[in-house]
Amino acid sequence: MEEIPILGLGTWKLWCTCHKKPLVKTACTRSLKALKLDYLDLYLMHWPMGFKSGEADLPMDHNGMIIPSNTDFLDTWEAMENLVATGLVRAIGVSNFNHEQLERILNKPNLRFKPVTNQIECHPYLTQKNLISFCQSRNVSVTAYLPLGGCSGGMHLMEDPTIQTIAQKHRKSAAQILIRFQIQRNVRVIPKSVNPKRILENFQVFDFELSEEDMTDLLGLDRNLRLATFPITENHKDYPFRTEF
């Protein structure tokens, strides 16, 4: 059978040790080479925080805290804009940005490409109501990561009695309720599974609808519980979780 060449696919992220302008293109082309692709559909700045570049992905000081770089994410964004201009990526976005950080990019003088999405942790225990309203009001889509509450070591979201009750009512799984919850909020959702049966199950979310009452109950579970807190970076000037949203 003839092999169909894959030219571009999916989303990839720029890691924090590559925030210096000249390193952005190097990191992107390295990823394209590893992925055997000509371009990426979407490239995200993984965090607003730049780390010291070098061998280690997580350069740490003697207190076990991150060593920042002296970069500004607006400069990193400019280098990412160049990737779009030269055709290496189709679109660019951000991840783990709070509303002030996103606003800084949107207000940047001579902005050439705005972020198409902000990929953030989002599920009923961290509903992100304010940040989602902010992003949507600025026409930046939101992508929910950890939508199922992560793996079994996580927050056991799928066992929550409210979610279980709603799942039984619709004859759906807890995972399907959590995915549908985001779709009905106009939030993109990226559940992850390595199990083919569950991957299929996670797509079967377009044949039912959560009621307004279901949505209110799910939103009512919010307890501002964040899994991806990244504590070793709390010393960083651009640590995103100090502000309310």
Ligand SMILES: NC(=O)c1ccc[n+]([C@@H]2O[C@H](COP(=O)([O-])OP(=O)(O)OC[C@H]3O[C@@H](n4cnc5c(N)ncnc54)[C@H](OP(=O)(O)O)[C@@H]3O)[C@@H](O)[C@H]2O)c1
């Ligand atoms: N931007 C960021 O900083 C950031 C941070 C974290 C994660 N992410 C991204 O977010 C995506 C999802 O994150 P995640 O994997 O950490 O969390 P997740 O999707 O919330 O949870 C994944 C866990 O749920 C299980 N699962 C999946 N479907 C299921 C189903 N139908 N029923 C029961 N269990 C199910 C998986 O197990 P099985 O595999 O065994 O099915 C896995 O243990 C990934 O693409 C990840 O790269 C982004």
